[in-house]
Amino acid sequence: MTEQEIFHHVDLTLLRPDATREEILRLAGEGMERGAASICIPPFFVREAAAYCANRLPVCTVIGFPNGYATDRVKCFEAADAVKNGAREIDMVIAVGLLRGGQDEALLRQINEVKSACGEAILKVIVETCLLTKEEKARVLSIVDASDAEFIKTSTGFGSGGAVLEDVIQWKKAIRHGTKIKAAGGIRSFSSAEAFLIAGADRIGASRLLRDA
Secondary structure, X not given: OOHHHHHOOEEEEOOOOOOOHXXXXXXXXXXXXXXXXXXXXXXXXXXXXHHHHOOOOOEEEEEOOOOOOOOHHHHHHHHHHHHHOOOOXXXXXXXXXXXXXXXXXXXXXXXXXXXXXXOOOEEEEEOOHHHOOHHHHHHHHHHHHHOOOOEEEOOOOOOOOOOOHHHHHHHHHHOOOOOEEEEEOOOOEHHHHHHHHHHOOOEEEEOOOEOOO
């Protein structure tokens, strides 16, 4: 793949808590120039970024970020507010404790309620794989695949680990209902991004991509 082809799959990301307006708009300019899939930014900046990008680049934001333990009602409000402000894609962190506690139905309900609040906006479900066992990774894929969400996403990038190639490979084999995969966390080079895309990822979350030396 060429760098440009890879960039078409990238959600260009800036989620640092100290990110400034100037940095966000600079990111938006880079995303539009390079043909990124979206920019992924804090909710606070969505309205201005969406106006700046117009229809040239989708704006994505995060919900329940980064820990995921807000209530369903709060997550739904956050999602609806972000869409009202112009977000066209929503990356929502699950309540990992529901999964680990075996409350699969409650988790499925949470995902579907947030998707309902998103309306036509794309929902990507962040499951923070660094916190999960192999069995839990398989189980959460089944839950997201059975939900109304469009994507499962590996990581927030704020946990103890990021995307793992083997997880994407296994998920791609197990998907039955067309769920797409976003690999995020620790992907810093074009060669790494390409490897995840070849393995089955549809999107890459990255704050920057470097050419290999």
